[in-house]
Amino acid sequence: MRHYFVLFILGLLLAFSSCRTDFDTVASSGDLKFSKDTVYLDTVFKNIGSSTYQLKVYNKSKNDISIPIVQLKKGLNSKYRMTVDGMSGNNGKIFKDVTLLAKDSLYIFIETTADITDANPADFLYTDEIQFDSGANLQQVALVTLIQDAVFLYPKQNADGTKEKIKIDGKDVDGFYLDENDAVNGNELFFTKQKPYVIYGYAGVPQNKTVSFEAGSRVFFHANSGLFVDNKASLQINGTVSTTKELENEVIFEGDRLESLYDAIPGQWNSVILADGSTNNTINHLTLKNAVNGLNIKNQDATTLTIKNTQIYNCAEYGILAQNARISGENIVINYSGLASLSCVYGGNYSFTHCTFNNNWQNSSHFAVNLSNSLAGAAPETNPLTQATFNNCIIYGSNTNEFNLSKNANTAFVYQLNNCLLKFSGSTTNADYQFKTDTQHYNQIILNENPKFYNVAKNQFNIDKTSAAFAKGNQAYIMPLDILGITRTSPPDLGAYQSQDFPK
Template sequence: MRHYYYVLVTLLLIALSSCRNDFSFEPSTGNLEFSKDTIYLDTVFTNIGSSTYTLKVYNRSNKDIKIPSVRLGQGDASKYRLMVDGIPGKVFNNVELLAKDSMYIFVETTINYNDFSAPDAQYLYTDKIEFDYGTNYQKVDLVTLVKDAYFIYPGRTNGVYEQVEVGVDENGNTLTTRGRNLNHSHPTNGDEFLWKKDKPYVIYGYAAVPSGETLNVQAGARIHFHAESGLIVQQGASLKVAGTKSVTEALENEVIFEGDRLEQDFSEVPGQWGTIWLRNGSTAHDLKNLTIKNAVVGILTEGNDGTDETLKLTNVQIYNSANVGLLARNAHIKGDNIVINRAGQAALACTFGGKYLFRQSTFVNYWSRPNQVAVAIDNGSDQQLIPLEMAQFDNCILFGSSNIPLSMTRNNSQAFNFRFNNCLIKFFDVAQQFSNNNLYPIANTTDYSNCRIAVNSNSFKPDFKNPNKNQLIIGNNSDAKAFGTTMTNPFLEDILGNVRPNGGSDLGAYNHVIFEN
């Protein structure tokens, strides 16, 4: 009996399925809708693949349709690549789309700059995605800016990449990382110890400046680092960045170090590349009008050459560092008109002692979480005790999203000399845990001379334009306005080249402005 029951059910299911009409697709009538009418694939370097971009195609009608053709305008010759409903290609016929439904088209490109005769180091490459023909014809434009570039990357022999030295382990064994030394007569790039502004530089692995050499970077140069890449300056070598003031928002004379992902979505993403590493024994670094963005550590500088200015920084900005903006270990640094913001641990970390002088600088940390600091200072650990010879801050701003954006760690067996003069400092000691700690401003007015201490949200505000977007110019209502001591040359100008007012300088790297509503 049970056997006959199963047979009856099977026959019933077959009968019901035979009553279903097959989908009937009608020709498209040219009324497709698109998520965008132009796809901008941002900027790509020659022979480097783009990100994948998405176009959504909608059938708003009540009918199932068949699109006779979906194709690239240049057909198989196009430098773009499509994927339609999971199928890669450049020309697709009879593409089906159900009523009130949509489909995705994914777009990528890889373009060789040398395939085209362009008069400049960049050009626009365009094509279009075409749908149907004749009166039903529709299109979506594709636009990509292609840049020529100098590429610096390690060679590979029998599957093994070139390596550069980065230190020694506890047993005295040499430590290395993937990279290569720069070359005075590279067959493609020419003299790699002069980074020019005519084309961007794209770095894979670590580019290394060997002992006895100096890397000079021209004003207007653009340096792009791939993931896990960076620049190493070895013992006895130097880095000179000769950026100058720009006159437009394009920062045409600024030198910019950043990642090689040029899409807008990556413009503020931290940790896209490694660091600028000034190793112990490197010397006489001079960096002017430089912006560093989106690194793990913006600058890592170790040791000093015995002078007060082993590293000299003028008009330097560091943003969006996954760990630290400027990490110094027993370094000697002089910095003027410095701006650092958004770092996963600290904007500025002066560690293992050293000697530091910062003037007219803005150290803040508006990270997405509130536990980071703007400035951290220490003089070593139990295993490595090094005196803090000096950490002096004149006419500076120390602020951020955390209540106390200043961390001071002292080992009593070593010198710990610090001083803040005419600074604006946030210090919300809500639990009064630092009220008797002489490292901090509530209990110590001697080493915080003539400083404005913001002890709550109603006192002494910097009035930044938009710190979450790294816009740290101060407004007309800032308590940093006209509070600093007047300084002589080279402090007659702020980081933008504006003349500082007489009779009291504004604190930080910027003169105040009146914000527009």
């Protein structure tokens, strides 16, 4: 009896399902809804693929519909490509009879790879549109991409199919040496502002050569890429003060992902490495962001690296990692570094004036400033720290203590902070951190007071008159102009910025 009952129920289900009509589709009537009417694909370099962008298509009706055609207006010649609900269609350009169920939606994912010659010569925009249906039922969604021309620098391919290599720290890495007489690019040792540069692998500066960066030049580094200044080679970054938000005279180093999503993602490229024995290096008005290590400076020769008016942000490990280096720094700002914004290890000689070393990295194991006269290891190597002077500086951040000393008593460890605002709120009996009583190392220290930066999240470290750093500097150490080229008042403010009223 139970067997017959089950058969009866199954029969009813089959009968009802055979009568259903909601699996039948009706033709689209031009009433589709879209998540956006224009898809803006962020700026891309010529012939470099974009990220993938999303468009959602809604069927608000009670009917399952069939869209006769979904296609790019330029058809098979379009530089865009799509997938529609996971389908690739005809070369990602044309899709026929696309079903969209009632009260449902589908996803379209869009990418592009285009040359500068494909763009409108007036504005360098490459455009197309996605067309849904045709005739009276035609609906469209516009596609817009800015194509940017660039000079591409990359390792050549050897006859055996391997990539060109250069040696860094005894290891072969993908890289090449810049050539002042390159057959295609001309003088690769002089970076101009005419076009941006995109670097793949490490671009090396040969021994006894100098690489120069003109004010306004832009350099974009691909993943695992960087700049390597070899022994006896020199780096000259010649930015100047800018007058607009476009930083038209700043030299800018960053990753080659131009989409806004990547504006502040650390570790997109490797580092600028000043190798053992590099010489006569100067950096002025450089903005560097989103590297693993911003500046990696190693045992340079007897000359002093001068760094002025420079900003370094969002580095996965260090903003500046200096190993037995010689640095004179003025108007430097560093923030968001996974380990330390400034780390001077294995000794060296350093002087920093009117600098803002901040670190708001999202963990509790970072520092704004770290000083050491050794290298970590089972048997630590030591080297004298002959000078580490900080004048009119701010050393701050989100951690309890943003200043760290790692001193080996077997060699010299000379340091002094004069008229600095310092974050160190943990209690300690360590003799190295007696900021109020140790006048050999600390003079006029403002401890744990809020500098009231304008907007740390956006790396805006301007201050106003309510800041604890306002007018607390020593006139003896004043740099006449701040990082923006604004004249400092007397007594000067601490840090890289002259105080101003914030916009309301």
